[in-house]
Amino acid sequence: MPNRSPAGRSGRPRSAAADAAILAATREALVELGWSKLTLGDVAARAGVAKTTLYRRWSGKNELVVDAVAELFDELRLPDCGCLAADIEGVVLQFASILDRPEARSGLMAVVAESTRDPALRERIRRSIVERQKGLVLEGRARAQARGELPPQPDPDEAARTVDLIFDVVAGAVVHRTLVSAEPADEAWVRGFTRVLLSGLTSRPAE
Numbered sequence: 001m002p003n004r005s006p007a008g009r010s011g012r013p014r015s016a017a018a019d020a021a022i023l024a025a026t027r028e029a030l031v032e033l034g035w036s037k038l039t040l041g042d043v044a045a046r047a048g049v050a051k052t053t054l055y056r057r058w059s060g061k062n063e064l065v066v067d068a069v070a071e072l073f074d075e076l077r078l079p080d081c082g083c084l085a086a087d088i089e090g091v092v093l094q095f096a097s098i099l100d101r102p103e104a105r106s107g108l109m110a111v112v113a114e115s116t117r118d119p120a121l122r123e124r125i126r127r128s129i130v131e132r133q134k135g136l137v138l139e140g141r142a143r144a145q146a147r148g149e150l151p152p153q154p155d156p157d158e159a160a161r162t163v164d165l166i167f168d169v170v171a172g173a174v175v176h177r178t179l180v181s182a183e184p185a186d187e188a189w190v191r192g193f194t195r196v197l198l199s200g201l202t203s204r205p206a207e
Contacts, residue, residue, distance in 0.1 A: 096185035
């Protein structure tokens with residue numbers, strides 16, 4: 001599994017305990033203060049570290065919040081339920097549960113909004129959240145192919161496009177449902193979504 005620790009700068013060795021305390025304090029501040037009132041000074045005080053310690057790791061609030069939210073999504077695990085439909089339902093329900101947490105909602109919405117005018121932040125979101133979570137799609141797709149539930153894709157470019165599409169469809173649908181429409185992604189919705197997704201994945205391309 002890839003290293004999912006926050007990307008640091010060169011220099012003195014980083015303390016994993018300090019990183020964990022800072023990211024946890026950031027999520028706590030997001031819940032209590034919201035994005036607009038959160039400051040690095042407040043996070044440092046909550047984490048019990050000097051502000052210089054925090055600035056050595058993150059250059060500003062944007063990238064700190066990205067890493068704090070990314071750590072939440074790193075909790076996602078793909079269950080092995082014996083069939084692709086159940087595996088998808090399991091991970092989508094986990095994803096929706098994370099998005100239901102106040103710190104995930106406020107943090108993700110804020111950094112996505114900020115990234116519309118900050119290409120470096122957009123790249124950090126892609127690297128720290130999107131690319132790391134695509135590993136779940138790769139894992140699930142390989143498992144389903146081994147079971148014979150999905151057709152093989154020997155062309156690596158086609159396979160990469162399929163992985164991108166699956167991730168975009170799943171992430172886009174769940175984020176829109178929970179954060180934009182503000183509707184529950186409950187078991188009934190997830191079952192319906194999974195049926196629609198599988199109807200596209202298991203269909204054969206037209207000759």
